[in-house]
Amino acid sequence: MSNKIKPVFVQGNHACVLGALKAGCRFFAGYPITPSSEIAEILAIELPKIGGRFIQMEDEIAAMGAVIGASLTGMKALTATSGPGFSLKQENIGYAVMTEVPCVIVNVQRGGMSTGLPTQSAQGDVLQSRWGTHGDHEIIVLTPSTIPEIYRLTIRAFNLAEKYRTPVILLLDEIIGHMREVLVEYDDADVERIERVRPDCPPDQYLPFKPDETDIPPMADFGSGYRYHVTGLCHDETGFPTNDPVKIDKMMQRLNRKISRYTDDIVEYQLDGNSDAPVLLMAYGSSARSARQALRIGDERGISMSLFQPLTIWPFPETAFQAAAAGKKKIIVVEANAGQMKREIERLVNRDIQVQLIGSLNGEPIHPEKILLAAGEVG
């Protein structure tokens, strides 16, 4: 068991690499950018040692394209970036959604629009991770807050990508990407590794986008004898473009349904603190660390709170959140942005409940005392 595995003291970005390798990732394409560069740097050293491939592309757009190509050949593929690079990847992320290509995109968020604050933190890409690429689509986005969580959720990101044939975004931020904590890696025997379902029919009978009852079509590896067409245009079961509204509707509805019908399997969250408290905190990523600290100090000072922390932020764990929010006087949304999730929370809860933002735009982590001050205002 895991007692023979020595603990290591590593950065969040390093934990992401260890999780990716543990999940079976054997391909990385990227373009270095602070604060994500350590992911590329470490994989450039580690992947060749185990027969994997690392390629630094000319830019983030090409890197995303290379990841899609690698995945089409059957490899588990990863790219990592930060704000400006994440913007560039959006079109190809949409291509991966449309063509149902499993892959993992890490965004270690930094401050500001444009080149902004390269070495400081923010959570300003939460809505971009949901709606950054055009068109009506579903997407899976995970938001860990500790180094062991980054490791575990990186593995989970690959598993979800393979299971649902979709890009999965792992949304980190500079604080947890760069801070160090102890990590104990998993024993190989304890790791669940999911592989995409591959076709069992002969190549000449393969219809690449014909789903079975799961809504997720089996996926053949390029080069394995199954020849098929892949396009970002709306297509039918053969993979070739179509303008037939019936076929288009069928495909588009299925692409959304193949995520939404599995929401219960995909969502993950943690609920802590006193469930009878009048105040509920909602926080994710590094802001969840500020919220947990506030929860602990609040206990000592007699300020009673509970905390809802989504680990899957998209699809948002709506049902669980609504249950946690019922009967509260106030919900405090703690996030390092101008209130991106606050609006989502307002949409989900009864209008009698006050929703307050404790946000930050200055690159610094959110101080727990700010949360306590807001919580203390409730009698």
Added chain:
Amino acid sequence: MRYEVRLSGAGGQGMILAGVILAEAAAIYDDKNATQSQSYGPEARGGASKSEVIISDEDIFYPKATNIDLLLALTQEACQKYVGDLKPDGILVIDEDLVQTIPDGTFSVFRVPITKIAQEKVGKVIVANIVALGVIVGLSKVVSETAIESAVLARVPRGTEDLNRKALRAGFEAVKDLSK
């Protein structure tokens, strides 16, 4: 109990590595909880640089130092910039040759010629950060001397173990009659 250490200086003085080693001493060799984080600007060298280590018996959630027990300052700029969060009964360690003006406060001040010790007693200025670790552990006892030595030796490049051990011990030596 939460113990907060901030190591500060200019980019290139090895403060981030020193913080990693101190935290590793606590988390891997002393079986405590520890986090290390850092803050630096976009420039590769120069500019104020800080590395923060939180050591605790409890889980550590908030990873930044806000109520500092020990501040190390290797430049005047870092000393001015970062002293504000030092506890009234905290410890300020300065390199006496690099920090001339000591900020006012009720904290204890330890003036140690850290860089000079590295240069003259150990023989290489580059190990000033390891001398500083010896000073910090000698004064605060926040990790054991065995733990910090194991952590230093595990992190430094192969072939430099003796040099770094010597640097660490020179740091212990410099404050052995000063520590509480």
